[in-house]
Amino acid sequence: METTGLSSSEYFIFVFLLQMITLSSEQFTVSAQRGTIVVPVSEVAELSCQLSPPQSAEHMEVRWFQDRYTQPVHLYKGGKDLYGETISKYVERIDFLKEAIGEGKVTVRILNVNVDDNGQYHCLFKDGDFYDEAIIELKVTATSLQTQIFVHPPNLKGITVECYSIGWFPEPQMEWRNTKEEIIPPTSISHSQDSAKLFNMKMTLLLTGDFRRDITCCLQNPVTGQRERTSIILSGRCCSKNSPVLMGLLIIMSSASVICGLITYLHLKKRVPVSDPNSPLYIMWLEDISVILCMLMVVIIVPICFIYFRLRAYRNEPI
Structure with a gap:
């Protein structure tokens, strides 16, 4: 009597292929829409990532965290937002947007961005034992519109001109320039940081002898390239040669x-x-x-x- 069906070797090959197909169907990659996002202080930052190929992530664990923290910025697990397991300072400032989670796309919105939010963020999707992540760089910036030049009374050494500007992040490039846009070497450059960790800059220039010149205090944000310029016209004698x-x-x-x-x-x-x-x-x-x-x-x-x-x-x- 002839039997029909698969031999043992054929059966094992079939099971192996079925497992490979099942495993491949569970794998995915995670990509970020934009690798670097630049956001001014006090504004809103939106960080998004996407599964590829597109698939539902409603049953998955989605974790957002910074590279310097072990605790997540936001955690989505079991179909719920678990705020109790996230960093406390983000609880009131994080919105988790999951309208498109059925296609594998999620977004975190960080409200009232500050300097401490600057850095890398990891977007991690986990399905069972398999996971993948994408990294997004958030660059927080601040460009000051408060730049002033002060002229100190002359003394025996000369006259000191001081440029002062507050509220920058990161630390800006600072230099003196003349009317020909040539750089004038400063006497000194110093900075401090306020309670919000914004940079307050001070640059001085000592002028001696007879002079008649226009000088400009130039500051530039190294991330955005934004510039702030303030000029002053100086005319007279800094100090007597006698x-x-x-x-x-x-x-x-x-x-x-x-x-x-x-x-x-x-x-x-x-x-x-x-x-x-x-x-x-x-x-x-x-x-x-x-x-x-x-x-x-x-x-x-x-x-x-x-x-x-x-x-x-x-x-x-x-x-």
Whole structure:
């Protein structure tokens, strides 16, 4: 009697092929719509990822997390959003959009973006033991519109010009430029960060000698390329070339006043007879008079020089 059906070898081949077909039908890849997303501070960021080939992900686990956190930013599992297992600071700022989850597309919307949200986000789909993920880069930016230039009063070194700008992220490029767009080397550049981790920038420039120039403070966001420029016109004399000479004259005059007082004291002392019983009193009187004379000369010379320099400073102050 002839039997019909599959032999044992054929049966095992059939089962193997069936398992391969089933396994291949369960596999998928995850891709991000855009690899890098740039969002200004306080705006809304939307991060989306998609299954390929398109298929329903309603029964899958969908996990969003940052590379520096083990706890997820958002977790969808068993058809529900599990807010209790996510990072607390995102609970009130995350919307999980799953209208297209039947086609394998999901989106997280991050509200009121801040500097701490900057970085990589992983979108992970898991079906049973199989999973795949895509990485999306979120770049948070801030470009300031508050840039000011301050001109400090002139001194013996010159005149200091300071550019100050607040509210940047990431740290901007900062430089001085002239009317020909040539870079002027700054005297110093420094920065600090406020409570929101935004950069506050300060750049100074020391000008010396006679000048007449326009200078521009330029800042540029390295991510967006946005620029902020503020200019000022400077005209006048930063400091007098004769200032060191005048200072030397001031020192010489002060020294001369002390020497004159000393000479006066010694000259008058010789004229006081030693035999005079009041000689000690005369000598004390001469010492006092000499000291008072020296002090008066210094007190007169110093204010005159101070007034002179202040008048020059106000006269040469830039416009």
